[in-house]
Amino acid sequence: MKTKRTGDWLEVQIPEKWNGYTIEKILKKEWNVPRKLMHSFRSNREVTLNNENPHWKTAKVKEGDTLRIRLFRPQALEVTPTYMDIDVIYEDDHLLVVNKPAGIFTHPNTPDDHDTLVNGVAFYFQMNGIESTPKYVHRLDRDTSGAILFAKHDLAIAMLGKELQERKIKRTYIALAQGKVKPRRGEIDQPIGKDRHHPVRRRVSEGGQPAVTHYEVITYDPAHKVSLIKLQLQTGRTHQIRVHLSHIGHPLVGDKMYGGKGSFDYNQALHAARLTLIHPFTEKEIKCLAKPSSDSPFFTSEQVEELGDENTGT
Secondary structure (H helix, E strand, C coil): CCEEEECCEEEEECCHHHCCCEHHHHHHHHCCCCHHHHHHHHHCCCEEECCECCCCCCCECCCCCEEEECCCCCCCCCCCCCCCCCCEEEECCCEEEEEECCCCCCCCCCCCCCCCHHHHHHHHHHHCCCCCCCEECCCCCCCCEEEEEEECCHHHHHHHHHHHHCCCCEEEEEEEEECCCCCCEEEEECCEEECCCCCCCEEECCCCECCEEEEEEEEEECCCCEEEEEEEECCCCCCHHHHHHHHCCCCECCCHHHCCCCCCCCCCCEEEEEEEEECCCCCCEEEEECCCCCCCCCCCHHHHHHHHHCCCCC
16 A cells, blocks of 8 residues: 655555545544544544545545545653663654563553663654654563564554454564473463462463464474474463463573573573564565574574564464
């Protein structure tokens, strides 16, 4: 789909597949605009068709028409910006994909917490004239590194959140698990719930939420007795990979909370190496590879690069 930003406005050239659609159908059914945002667009006359303001329920579009929507209205920054070296993997007017280092939280957990990735991205926004608050689409644990997707405006976060819910955003991880994982390829389908004996820890529990993890062993290192594995999540539960691997007797190297061994200051050997999604506006596939840090004790850039040529389906 052809789109172009002009100031605060996004211009969309109506494709053939939308012939005969009303403006309301595009906003509600194609873009899933939330009700509150719909009201704002309507009240402020922020959606036009060929530079006019027709009635959304009756005006029908045709191929080649220009739909304009004010997506980039300046918004106040709602988090404290903190200087941080941000490793940007992908960026456009709607999305930002950042390679999160291990050892920091994705977002603040208290009002006084200003050293998270969100704070660092807020500083990046401020320095680059992006008048908005960064909105994370998903999270990573503090000691997990890798790709995290941010939205730059309210409609993008709504559309990407729906993609995530519908499992259209694919995340591939690499991990070091203790022992020789067998079989070489498999699925862990075990529900996950809270551990009532610990404020943070999770566990496999019959009464928990459904959780499915797909894995494939890449290599086994007999000298260190660890398996390098690739994983994809069918669901996104808290600590899912860590809980599932521990449950089958192969906890992550360094993950002491779930039985892993290793003196790595509690860093677990888990990296979100690849993120794949369909762009909500252009409808093109976006594939991002997050390289591990050069001083990573666990992974190499070559291991991530090898994922770049693979089929991205689960």
